[in-house]
Amino acid sequence: xxxxxxxxxxxxxxxxxxxxxxxxxxxxxxxxxxxxxxxxxxxxxxxxxxxxxxxxxxxxxxxxxxxxxxxxxxxxxxxxxxxxxxxxxxxxxxxxxxxxxxxxxxxxxxxxxxxxxxxxxxxxxxxxxxxxxxxxxxxxxxxxxxxxxxxxxxxxxxxxxxxxxxxxxxxxxxxxxxxxxxxxxxxxxxxxxxxxxxxxxxxxxxxxxxxxxxxxxxxxxxxxxxxxxxxxxxxxxxxxxxxxxxxxxxxxxxxxxxxxxxxxxxxxxxxxxxxxxxxxxxxxxxxxxxxxxxxxxxxxxxxxxxxxxxxxxxxxxxxxxxxxxxxxxxxxxxxxxxxxxxxxxxxxxxxxxxxxxxxxxxxxxxxx
Amino acid sequence: xxxxxxxxxxxxxxxxxxxxxxxxxxxxxxxxxxxxxxxxxxxxxxxxxxxxxxxxxxxxxxxxxxxxxxxxxxxxxxxxxxxxxxxxxxxxxxxxxxxxxxxxxxxxxxxxxxxxxxxxxxxxx
Numbered sequence: 001x002x003x004x005x006x007x008x009x010x011x012x013x014x015x016x017x018x019x020x021x022x023x024x025x026x027x028x029x030x031x032x033x034x035x036x037x038x039x040x041x042x043x044x045x046x047x048x049x050x051x052x053x054x055x056x057x058x059x060x061x062x063x064x065x066x067x068x069x070x071x072x073x074x075x076x077x078x079x080x081x082x083x084x085x086x087x088x089x090x091x092x093x094x095x096x097x098x099x100x101x102x103x104x105x106x107x108x109x110x111x112x113x114x115x116x117x118x119x120x121x122x123x124x125x126x127x128x129x130x131x132x133x134x135x136x137x138x139x140x141x142x143x144x145x146x147x148x149x150x151x152x153x154x155x156x157x158x159x160x161x162x163x164x165x166x167x168x169x170x171x172x173x174x175x176x177x178x179x180x181x182x183x184x185x186x187x188x189x190x191x192x193x194x195x196x197x198x199x200x201x202x203x204x205x206x207x208x209x210x211x212x213x214x215x216x217x218x219x220x221x222x223x224x225x226x227x228x229x230x231x232x233x234x235x236x237x238x239x240x241x242x243x244x245x246x247x248x249x250x251x252x253x254x255x256x257x258x259x260x261x262x263x264x265x266x267x268x269x270x271x272x273x274x275x276x277x278x279x280x281x282x283x284x285x286x287x288x289x290x291x292x293x294x295x296x297x298x299x300x301x302x303x304x305x306x307x308x309x310x311x312x313x314x315x316x317x318x319x320x321x322x323x324x325x326x327x328x329x330x331x332x333x334x335x336x337x338x339x340x341x342x343x344x345x346x347x348x349x350x351x352x353x354x355x356x357x358x359x360x361x362x363x364x365x366x367x368x
Numbered sequence: 369x370x371x372x373x374x375x376x377x378x379x380x381x382x383x384x385x386x387x388x389x390x391x392x393x394x395x396x397x398x399x400x401x402x403x404x405x406x407x408x409x410x411x412x413x414x415x416x417x418x419x420x421x422x423x424x425x426x427x428x429x430x431x432x433x434x435x436x437x438x439x440x441x442x443x444x445x446x447x448x449x450x451x452x453x454x455x456x457x458x459x460x461x462x463x464x465x466x467x468x469x470x471x472x473x474x475x476x477x478x479x480x481x482x483x484x485x486x487x488x489x490x491x492x493x
Contacts (some may be wrong), residue, residue, distance in 0.1 A: 038429040
């Protein structure tokens, strides 16, 4: 057994195995793809509550008197608008405007930002941010100090409330607070990757297994289910949330990905700005569009897309949408082919199958 | 779990032969490996199929998986109920959720397929 080839494991690996999860290699991490079944797990999150181990995600901390300057330069969104305890979706870009990664920026203190980044990109992100650090900030690769659990679904607040004295109803969407959950210090963020209400909890790895068990007990009366990466993917696709390596990568800019709202021009310079200005001036050539299958067949990642009978783009993510009873997908297309209502064809095993461009997100929760 | 009168492929299909008509399906092991099955693509009645060549496909939420024909012959019946209810493949893969019936060209072809005991050894059951 060669250590270099070994998959990385989260602190909950033993818990997943004991639950009979099917484990897969996800970007070098051995992760649960499903426990009871993707459809059942998906529905639990939409109707009640589900618990995900997302400890493979990375954490990077930026500290120092000029921490804001580094975050503002490295990421596209405007972190000066954040108040302490607030989070925002943002992006790290290459100089040419493509994505290094999409990230969450949390403002912990005036001189301290906590970044949540994608598992497979975390070392690259860390080196990238360090390379831009002209302000003598402390940039820490903090992933080993955190496990992350995502509690998602309409009953997530009721579940979590049983384990903490923190006033959860006071934490608004994309805000967070540091408190105790089941006696363990935790960063409690009202964020998620499912399109439902929910929380992401950052805790020390040694407490992760106990917290998992306590959350499962607390959610039992609501029908909580452990959920794997399979359901995480169907849930995020319905909500049209980007997945690195699919909708976004080094060759795609935020404008193409429909993420222009995380690029804030008025904040000043940022890495990749000149390339984005150029693209803005020249006009977009392609854009991310959502579609529903009309013919029989399921679009899958990488399938070709025809517009007017001609090869025009590719499917970035596709599959069944369990909440909608439809087969859906996202694809890159020339602007003119991407208008809502346009007919396209997805090539499924050499057969063009009809699909239609639809508005996104495919699924939007009804806010109570 | 794995009927003694079926023969099995290493690609996880089964065939049950009655005279010259073979009923074909996927195994319980296959449906478990696939997870929730959401789509089934089967050949038309009258199609010619070849042993261990692609017969159709099944798709789970996550992935596409090809189905291979255990024998050569001609498709004489297709389980059309599966188009509307592919989840039956998760519930009763050895019974109600058979896929196709094939008029077998050469019944000798099933002899080198696995017995129930051999198949269970093969999947480590």
